[in-house]
Amino acid sequence: xxxxxxxxxxxxxxxxxxxxxxxxxxxxxxxxxxxxxxxxxxxxxxxxxxxxxxxxxxxxxxxxxxxxxxxxxxxxxxxxxxxxxxxxxxxxxxxxxxxxxxxxxxxxxxxxxxxxxxxxxxxxxxxxxxxxxxxxxxxxxxxxxxxxxxxxxxxxxxxxxxxxxxxxxxxxxxxxxxxxxxxxxxxxxxxxxxxxxxxxxxxxxxxxxxxxxxxxxxxxxxxxxxxxxxxxxxxxxxxxxxxxxxxxxxxxxxxxxxxxxxxxxxxxxxxxxxxxxxxxxxxxxxxxxxxxxxxxxxxxxxxxxxxxxxxxxxxxxxxxxxxxxxxxxxxxxxxxxxxxxxxxxxxxxxxxxxxxxxxxxxxxxxxxxxxxxxxxxxxxxxxxxxxxxxxxxxxxxxxxxxxxxxxxxxxxxxxxxxxxxxxxxxxxxxxxxxxxxxxxxxxxxxxxxx
Numbered sequence: 069x070x071x072x073x074x075x076x077x078x079x080x081x082x083x084x085x086x087x088x089x090x091x092x093x094x095x096x097x098x099x100x101x102x103x104x105x106x107x108x109x110x111x112x113x114x115x116x117x118x119x120x121x122x123x124x125x126x127x128x129x130x131x132x133x134x135x136x137x138x139x140x141x142x143x144x145x146x147x148x149x150x151x152x153x154x155x156x157x158x159x160x161x162x163x164x165x166x167x168x169x170x171x172x173x174x175x176x177x178x179x180x181x182x183x184x185x186x187x188x189x190x191x192x193x194x195x196x197x198x199x200x201x202x203x204x205x206x207x208x209x210x211x212x213x214x215x216x217x218x219x220x221x222x223x224x225x226x227x228x229x230x231x232x233x234x235x236x237x238x239x240x241x242x243x244x245x246x247x248x249x250x251x252x253x254x255x256x257x258x259x260x261x262x263x264x265x266x267x268x269x270x271x272x273x274x275x276x277x278x279x280x281x282x283x284x285x286x287x288x289x290x291x292x293x294x295x296x297x298x299x300x301x302x303x304x305x306x307x308x309x310x311x312x313x314x315x316x317x318x319x320x321x322x323x324x325x326x327x328x329x330x331x332x333x334x335x336x337x338x339x340x341x342x343x344x345x346x347x348x349x350x351x352x353x354x355x356x357x358x359x360x361x362x363x364x365x366x367x368x369x370x371x372x373x374x375x376x377x378x379x380x381x382x383x384x385x386x387x388x389x390x391x392x393x394x395x396x397x398x399x400x401x402x403x404x405x406x407x408x409x410x411x412x413x414x415x416x417x418x419x420x421x422x423x424x425x426x427x428x429x430x431x432x433x434x435x436x437x438x439x440x441x442x443x444x445x446x447x448x449x450x451x452x453x454x455x456x457x458x459x460x461x462x463x464x465x466x467x468x469x470x471x472x473x474x475x476x477x478x479x480x481x482x483x484x485x486x487x488x489x490x491x492x493x494x495x496x497x498x499x500x501x502x503x504x505x506x507x508x509x510x511x512x513x514x515x516x517x518x
Contacts, residue, residue, distance in 0.1 A: 072130040079122050086115070093263075097289060097310065098281040099246075100266040102174070106167040113163050178280045182246040185239070188219060189251070189258035189271045191298050192447070192494070193459060194237045194291060194306035195219070200230025200325055205250075213254065215456050220254075221326050229327040232320060237291070237306035237490045241283055242316040248280040259295035262308055270295060283310040288487075299446045300458075303494040335371075335409075335416030343414040346404050355421040357467045359429070362394040364470035368423035370454055371415040373461040376491075378402050378411045385488040392482050394473075425465035428516040430472055430509055437514030440507060443498065452518040459491050464518045471515065475499050475508045 093104060132140070186197040186205060197219055199205045206221055206228015213220040218235065221228050241247055251260050253271040260279070261268040264287070267279040291306035311319065347355075350363035357365035366374065380386040387399030405411050444463075449455050452464030463471065477483035484496030502508050 069130060069133060072126040072133075075122050075126040075129065079119055079126075083115070083119065086111070095264065096266060097264040097285050097287060098266055098283055100171075100175075100281060102167075102171045103266045106171050109167050110164050113160050117160060175279075178248045178278070179246045182248040182280055183242075184248050184250060185241075186250045186252060187239070187260055187271075188254060189260065189293065189297075189304075190254040191256065191458065192293075192300035192304040193491075194239075194304070196234035196236075196239045198232040198234070198320065200232060202227060202230060206231050206326065208252075210254075217330075218457065219326075223330065229325065231326045232323050233326055233329060234323055237494075238309060239291075239306065240309045240311050240316050240319040242313045243283050243286055243310050245313075246280060246282040248278055251277045251279070256297050257295045258293050258297050258304070261292050261294040262289050263292075264289040265308065268294060286310045286312065299443055300494075300498070303497045305490075305494065305497075307490065335412035335414075337413070337416040337420050340410075340413035340415070340417030343405065343410055344417050346401060347414070350401075354424075355418050356424065357426060357470070359467070359469055362397075362470075362473075364467040365426045365465075366418050367421035368465060369418070369462055370456060371419050372456050373454070374415045374418060375411050378405060378415070379408070380489060383488065385486045385492075386483065388486065389482050391480075392477065395483075423465070426467045428468055428513075430468040430512045430516065432506070432509030432511075432513030434510065434513040434517050436507075437510035437512070440502070440511045441514050443501065444511065447498075452515055459494075463515050468512045468516050471512050472508055475502060475512070476505070479508075 093107075096104060184199060184205060188195045188197065195218070197205060204227040206225040208220040208228075209222055210220055212222060217223075219233055221231065221233075249260070249267075251269055251271045253273045255273065257273070258271040259268065260271055265281050265283070267281055269277050269279045271277060287310055289308045289310070291308055293301060293304040295301075297304065309319075344355075347366070350358060350361045351366050352358055352363070355365065355367035357363055377386065381395070381399045381402035382405070384399075386392070387395035387397075387402075389395065405414060445452075447455060447458040447460035448463050449460070452462065454460050454462035454464075474483060478492070478496045478499035479502060481496070483489070484492035484494075484499075486492070502511065
């Protein structure tokens, strides 16, 4: 009797949880409402079966429970019952599978007027490529991939010269226009998924997969990798931003074509020397840094990283948080650089400065820090030299007190929370694994010994 009552309570509780639970699908932002309908049909079929079977079990447990002086009756088979079970099971399975097949038929047939965008996944970031005015994407090949050509663009393909390269985890799309996403992985298995858009597809190295959809409302939607792709898998996040057509075109115009990136100069160090005069007051004439002024060492740091940080200070992605006192000091200094050419020039000059390791000032347990640094090394390199491919700056020989400050800022939300600081948001997730200040000191003490 007690077991029968428990089964009935299980049924009631499960049904109430399903209908009253606040956890369900996010509001849809694409044309794939049929996917929601298919899942709802599956819920109804499996829900009815769940209730029916458990109610029958409860009935059987109560009706045929052990009682004195009652004898069980053995019935080896019941063909009528078996035919009913076979028929109902067939109807239930068909009800679950048929809608999915119809949806899949639409999912794999892309509209002829769909725009084409390539999504490139790699540990642990997203980047994108859009066709230029010719409407055609150029060819790519793994043998062309390098730090200067991360997309692996074929330099001899004229169709690729006007391709727009988005070296950012944020992809903008125009409202109401169907889009086909070509999915390509550069290293391991990834999976492109956007919950609100109801698209999800594996990305297999050496293969080109795809999804398509039509955005139906503006907004910002998280991109997740839903395939375990390595130690930094949980930080592999991006964003789809659905804009009105005018805003989309304005965003697209802010990114270079392949021809433009190929023709970019590395900056004029001689011109950058005069610009660096403003920086010397805090960072030193040799870019050696000054702890008394909270100015980190610059010499030896990757110029690509310095360029990004200067742009973020200028654009407000850094140095605007109320608790980022020293970032607020840096922001107006970055504003003295009028344009990207000036930023390129000053970073080119910094590249010429002598790279002398900063003095170690942090005390911690380097042995314990070495175990924790295994996670950091996946992006920053086992030797701490940094990797442009994973957007991870150099750590070895840099200002250790500054690393401590920034790790605390990331952990406490002072840095990495601005909507435009997408790589900072990734780092904030990583910094969260350092539970306290001692853990931070231990990791930095280990970096000092690299």
